[in-house]
Amino acid sequence: MKILTSEEKQAHISHVIAEGSKGLIYGAVLSAGIFTYLKKRHPIKFKKFNPSIKTCIVTMPTIAVGAFWADQGSWEFDQKMHQSDFQEAKLMEEFREWNSLSLSNKIFTVLSNNKYQIIIGAWAASLYGSWVFVNRDKIMSGTQKAVQARMYAQGITVILLLGTILLAMKEEEINKSKPAPIPRWKRIIMEKEAEEKQILQEFEAKKKQEAEAKAAEAKPVEA
Incomplete structure (x- = not known):
C-alpha cells in the first residue's frame, strides 16, 4: 500500500473541494427550481409548509448533490493517481501549476x-x-x-x-x-515508459515473493 505524501493529500483535498463546490452550485439550482415550482404550481400546499419543511426543500438537494459530487471527485482522483506513474506525475504537475497561480x-x-x-x-x-x-x-x-x-x-x-x-x-x-x-x-x-517500469517493478516484486516463499518451504523445521 502506497503512503501518500503531504502534497498528494493536499491535491486530493483540493480536487474534492473543487468537485464538491460544483455539486453545491448544481444542487442550489435544483433546490431553487423545486422551491419555485412548489410555490408557483402548488401555492395552497406550499403555504401549509412550516419553516422547517421549506428549509429542507432548499438545503437537502443542495447538500445531497454536493456530497455526491465530492465523493465522485475523490473516486476520480484515486483512479487517476493509480492509473500509471505518468498520469500521477501529470496530475501532481497540474496541482503545482494551480497552486502557483494568484x-x-x-x-x-x-x-x-x-x-x-x-x-x-x-x-x-x-x-x-x-x-x-x-x-x-x-x-x-x-x-x-x-x-x-x-x-x-x-x-x-x-x-x-x-x-x-x-x-x-x-x-x-x-x-x-x-x-x-x-x-x-x-x-x-x-506514459509507455512509465507503464513498462511499473510492470517490471510488479514482476520483480512477484519473483521476490515467490523466492521468499520457496526459501521458507525449503527451510528445515527444527525439532
Whole structure:
C-alpha cells in the first residue's frame, strides 16, 4: 500500500473541494427550481409548509448533490493517481501549476473552464428575468412586453459576449505565463515508459515473493 505524501493529500483535498463546490452550485439550482415550482404550481400546499419543511426543500438537494459530487471527485482522483506513474506525475504537475497561480488568475481560470455553462445559464436566466420584469407592467400589451423583454435580453447577451472576449484574453495571458506543454508524441512515450517500469517493478516484486516463499518451504523445521 502506497503512503501518500503531504502534497498528494493536499491535491486530493483540493480536487474534492473543487468537485464538491460544483455539486453545491448544481444542487442550489435544483433546490431553487423545486422551491419555485412548489410555490408557483402548488401555492395552497406550499403555504401549509412550516419553516422547517421549506428549509429542507432548499438545503437537502443542495447538500445531497454536493456530497455526491465530492465523493465522485475523490473516486476520480484515486483512479487517476493509480492509473500509471505518468498520469500521477501529470496530475501532481497540474496541482503545482494551480497552486502557483494568484487568486485572481485562479478565479479567471475557473470561469474560463466553465464559460459555456455560465454563458448558457446566464443567458437563460436573463430571458426569464427580463420577461418577469417586463410582465409586471399592466399597461403594455403582450406583444409590447415580448419586444421589451427581447431588448433587455439582447443587451444582456452583448454584455455576456464582451465577458467571453475578456475571459479569452485573460486565458491567453495566463497560458503564456505557463511553461510550454509537452508534445503529444513525447507524452505517449513517457506514459509507455512509465507503464513498462511499473510492470517490471510488479514482476520483480512477484519473483521476490515467490523466492521468499520457496526459501521458507525449503527451510528445515527444527525439532
